[in-house]
Amino acid sequence: MxxxxxxxxxxxxxxxxxxxYASGDFVLPWVYLHxxxxxxxxxxxxxxxxxxxxxxxxxPILLDQLEDYTDQFATGKIRDPLLRLLVHKDTLSIAERQLVLDSCFRSSHTKMITPYPVYKRLWDLFQMLQTEGENALSYLSGQYMDDLLVWYHLAWCGESVRRENELVAQLMTKAEGFTLNERKQLFDLIGELTSDIxxxxxxxxxxxxxxxxxxxxxxxxxxxxxxxxxxxxxxxxxxxxxxxxxxxxxxxxxxxxxxxxxxxxxxxxxxxxxxxxxxxxxxxxxxxxxxxxxxxxxxxxxxxxxxxxxxxxxxxxxxxxxxxxxxxxxxxxxxxxxxxxxxxxxxxxxxxxxxxxxxxxxxxxxxxxxxxxxxxxxxxxxxxxxxxxxxxxxxxxxxxxxxxxxxxxxxxxxxxxxxxxxxxxxxxxxxxxxxxxxxxxxPTISAGSWVYGNFSTWIGCEDKNRAWDLLCAAKQSYDMVMSSGRLSKAEQAAADKQLCSCESSDWFWWFGDYNPANSVASFDRLYRHNLTELYRLLKLPAPLSLADPVSRGCLGETEVDGAMRRATE
Known part of the structure; x- marks a missing residue:
């Protein structure tokens, strides 16, 4: 039956x-890209x-950031460095060129770079010059940087956008030599898509x-x-x-x-x-x-x-x-x-x-x-x-x-x-x-998560435990200062918001030698910065230990990517 x-x-x-929170800038671009x-x-x-x-x-913290981007596009005050570079008008500085090169090849190469011949050519050229040393990369022109920024964002457009948006089709057909006006049009489209989520x-x-x-x-x-x-x-x-x-x-x-x-x-x-x-x-x-x-x-x-x-x-x-x-x-x-x-x-x-x-x-x-x-x-x-x-x-x-x-x-x-x-x-x-x-x-629930049925992804190894100890010390300082009456209501609210961000599970997810080193480094810096900022808001000196990395990650290959896990080992 x-x-x-x-x-x-x-x-x-x-x-x-x-x-x-101190500068208002986004440290990583993943919210608007997704x-x-x-x-x-x-x-x-x-x-x-x-x-x-x-x-x-x-x-909710994702929705907060989506609304933040909506506000950025509405006011024209762009606080995401990579997004800002998409519509740059002046010659890029050395630091800005490095940000473009560090960011715009961080995608799945087989599905998001290789299928597009011009994007792949940009990658091949970068690889060739990279083997010659840092000085060789200075030969990459301003047009190279502009085309790379456009292709990175085109590759991150959803398939529904590629199929139904005329601008994206036109840019992909043109393939290279993108102008400031075309970059602005793509920027405006990103704003429309993000604000509509x-x-x-x-x-x-x-x-x-x-x-x-x-x-x-x-x-x-x-x-x-x-x-x-x-x-x-x-x-x-x-x-x-x-x-x-x-x-x-x-x-x-x-x-x-x-x-x-x-x-x-x-x-x-x-x-x-x-x-x-x-x-x-x-x-x-x-x-x-x-x-x-x-x-x-x-x-x-x-x-x-x-x-x-x-x-x-x-x-x-x-x-x-x-x-x-x-x-x-x-x-x-x-x-x-x-x-x-x-x-x-x-x-x-x-x-x-x-x-x-x-x-x-x-x-x-x-x-x-x-x-x-x-x-x-x-x-x-x-x-x-x-x-x-x-x-x-x-x-x-x-x-x-x-x-x-x-x-x-x-x-x-x-x-x-x-x-x-x-x-x-x-x-x-x-x-x-x-x-x-x-x-x-x-009769009872055994404490655990969807990953392996336990909490090994977030606690139980040296790096993750060190991160918890840093957070516990900060929370003790937070409780002491908040109960002292030394902060105004506005200052208390700012410190509480900062603590909330430090309590995210994501920091502990990334610490460990099985995650990609470049991703671990990004999250490690942001976690320690968040804790340092919390101490600043509490009007206390940050511990010297926050100057040292919590975790360094894996220098070799990892399965799929650090953002994903199988449920069973």
Whole structure:
């Protein structure tokens, strides 16, 4: 007998805060680049397939930065150095030329440089001169720099933009010798695309096609802020930071959630129905805080569920018998339903299908879902959660994943037994449907994340632990100064905002010898700068230790890129 299946895609959109609050400048350009490529394309595919229902998770700090760029384009005061150079009028300085050369080849070479002969020629010329030493690079002309800036931004345009925007087609056809006027036109297009992201998704949400969820505002690793010891639940032998705990961490988690709710209501008209915790990281105490803040659902990784079943002294059955249903805690966290991602399906999209023909990959994905529905418990319709990064994977796909997503959405839109839905709608309808998977009660939750089911990506090695100790010391100073009454309300607000940025999980993600050295260096500098700035705002001298790198990363090859991880080792 043919059975039905409920499918929830949760596309997670996130970039950490790249702003230097002291200068207002953006240190890295990834927010606006992903806006013109991935956020634009993902909206396009949903508009193209109105029968598709998905969850779009936007981290508030990403939305803050998108609105910052909107303001920059509106006022003409551009605070992103690379974006500023796109419309430069004067001869570039040595430092500006170096920024262009350092930035404009940092893309997937096989999918974003090699397919464009002129862009590849710019790369080949750079490589040839680089072997001759730094002095040889001075032979690169101003026109070379202008063409490189244009091609970098053209390559970062989404496939939907390349297909439907006349200016982009004209520039790609011209291929070289770009003028200031043409660079200005491309700059204006970037402004239009970036400024339209939030209104575009708000319209999709208002139509009922998507649910927009949130993450605690600055993407903190909530269980670790609450209690470092939670890492021991899945990694009992892992070394911990010297600091016993993060001071007043539970209050900080509550603050990030409250900020996220306020952000969501201001931008989308209501508070989010549920949240994807940063990195799908949960613990019993984290879920209790979510419940206190009125969160209706949360989600995490399959490994966390497996560890939780084992921790409850139960044997782990076949995946079809436990994975595809919501869970609640037996005690505490009332009102919060937990969903757990299918790691296999999510990783197929994140890491495997980029090497497949789009139609073959989409068909294979549907076959996987059909197999899940065939083996579902009798009388139960499984709910399958596919949760992954909605931006970083696509640059490894041909045409930014256009054919795969178009084929997949088309097949799902017309599938007789697979219903795409959202967590909010699933929970609402499950009360009246007799066939839907009912929430199962768990005695406890084993603390962990979607990566390996533990917190090894953020704590437990020398570099990551050192970063936590630096943050704990800064937080102690923060608490002391804030309670002293020495700062004005405006000064307190500035210090609190700076601390929020320091509490992001992203810094700890990047530290370690398995990440690319150039990326680690960028995040290492920004993390130490953020902490130094926090001390300045507190009117205290920064520790000398902040002058030394926390981590140096890997000088060799790494799998895909440091922004992505598989769920299992």
């Amino acid at each position: 043919k059975k039905s299946l409920d499918l929830v895609f949760l596309w997670h959109m996130h970039q950490p805060d790249y702003r230097d 806006a013109i490529k991935d956020y634009t394309d993902m909206a396009y595919h949903l508009e193209r397939h109105p029968g598709m229902h998905v969850v779009l998770n936007f981290v 939030i209104p575009r998704y708000r319209k999709l949400a208002e139509s009922g096609q998507i649910e927009i969820s949130a993450t605690p505002h600055y993407h903190p690793l909530a269980p670790l802020l609450i209690d470092f010891a939670s890492a021991k639940e899945a990694m009992p032998d892992a070394p911990m930071p010297k600091a016993p705990h993060y001071p007043k961490g539970r209050l900080r988690v509550s603050k990030h959630i409250q900020l996220a709710k306020a952000s969501h209501k201001a931008r989308f008209g209501s508070e989010p129905a549920g949240m994807w915790p940063a990195e799908g990281s949960i613990s019993v105490e984290t879920l209790e805080v979510f419940a206190e803040e009125g969160c209706g659902w949360a989600a995490s990784g399959e490994g966390v569920l497996v560890n939780s079943i084992r921790r409850s002294n139960q044997s782990v059955p076949e995946r079809n018998q436990y994975l595809y249903r919501p869970y609640t805690l037996e005690k505490g966290a009332e009102g919060v339903q937990c969903f757990f991602r299918d790691d296999h399906l999510s990783d197929l999209i994140g890491f495997e299908y980029s090497r497949w023909h789009g139609k073959d990959a989409a068909t294979h994905f549907i076959d996987q879902l059909d197999n899940i529905s065939r083996h579902a418990p009798e009388g139960e319709t499984p709910v399958v959660s596919v949760i992954l990064d909605g931006e970083n994977a696509w640059e490894y796909y041909p045409y930014n994943g256009f054919y795969f997503l178009d084929e997949l959405y088309g097949l799902l839109e017309n599938h007789a037994r697979i219903r795409t839905t959202t967590y909010e709608n699933f929970i609402k309808l499950s009360t009246i449907r007799t066939d839907s998977a009912r929430a199962v009660s768990l």
